Amino acid sequence: MSKALRYLGAVRPEAAGHLLGFYKHSVKALDDKTRFLIQIVTKVAVGTERGLRQYAPKALKAGASKEEILDAVMMAFPASGLNKLLDAIEVLRDLDLLPEAPGEQKExxxxxxxxxxxxxxxxxxxxxxxxxxxxxxxxxxxxxxxxxxxxxxxxxxxxxxxxxxxxxxxxxxxxxxxxxxxxxxxxxxxxxxxxxxxxxxxxxxxxxxxx
Ligand code: FES
The missing domain is CATH 2.102.10.10 (Rieske [2Fe-2S] iron-sulphur domain)
Structure with a gap:
């Protein structure tokens, strides 16, 4: 949960309470890796670099491969369009969370x-x-x-x-x-x-x- 949401929960508990409860209780059946990969899809779709930087490392840590992270990015395409998808690829390459292109193999x-x-x-x-x-x-x-x-x-x-x-x-x-x-x-x-x-x-x- 982001700091901003927590702040809203503290200063506007009536307004934010249900939203916070939704975030807390809505996901019960998915394992962490699946959940974080889906988070990547949604972050690419809405174009939030901050969210992508937050959840992509978590997906890797939860056992996702770089190929799976790339697949999650590609899954967002129908909602994100090309520009958001390319922006996401730049961010994830910057974080070294995508597979290397064949010509980029290091010595x-x-x-x-x-x-x-x-x-x-x-x-x-x-x-x-x-x-x-x-x-x-x-x-x-x-x-x-x-x-x-x-x-x-x-x-x-x-x-x-x-x-x-x-x-x-x-x-x-x-x-x-x-x-x-x-x-x-x-x-x-x-x-x-x-x-x-x-x-x-x-x-x-x-x-x-x-x-
Ligand atoms: S804590 Fe924000 S860039 Fe390091």
Whole structure:
């Protein structure tokens, strides 16, 4: 639920009560992945970038593949028309939530982020990449979490956020993210998307992005 809806519920409870109740109780039979994919369809159809940025990462986190997210976008076409659909594709490509086009396959060497021991333990390190900055958070001798630097709320780069050690804070709207889990810690974290995690492996002492 958005902050704005919660605000309406607080200041105009009579007017907003039924609407809030509808949102709370209307979906009972759908699993999270299906629900978030349908949310993508509706966000594309009405043309809300903010909603798309909120729900597309949730769909991925709930188990949707990038192909399924693309299908959800395409499903919106009869209602959205072409321009909203193309706008949505731009937003989702920006978030790295759509499959790569065949000509965009990255070279294997492009995936090596660095020697694992060169990343300090439990601290945020930014790695600058031609296709977008990444945040590396080393969690053990041979383990690390890697996230897109883009704030899931909007386009702000979290590499320029406030470094709180094991948390990073977006300078734009002050969302705080836990770097060990990627979860949004607040303010008011309910329903907020977490950081977008990249798949990595450690091979020969090197940290390699594999998605
Ligand atoms: S861009 Fe809004 S919290 Fe980061």
């Amino acid at each position: 294997v060497g492009d995936h090596v982020l660095g020697v694992i021991t060169s990343f300090p333990m439990n601290k945020m390190t930014c790695v600058h990449r031609p296709d977008g900055d990444l945040i590396v958070f080393r969690t053990g001798p041979e383990t690390a979490k890697v996230y897109l630097s883009r704030c899931p709320h909007s386009k702000t780069t979290l590499c320029k956020g406030v470094d709180h050690g094991d948390r990073v804070e977006c300078r734009m709207h002050n969302w705080v993210f836990d770097l060990a889990s990627g979860r949004c810690l607040g303010p008011d974290p309910e329903g907020k998307a977490g950081l977008i995690e990249c798949k990595v492996r450690v091979e020969g002492g090197r940290l390699i992005r594999v998605d």
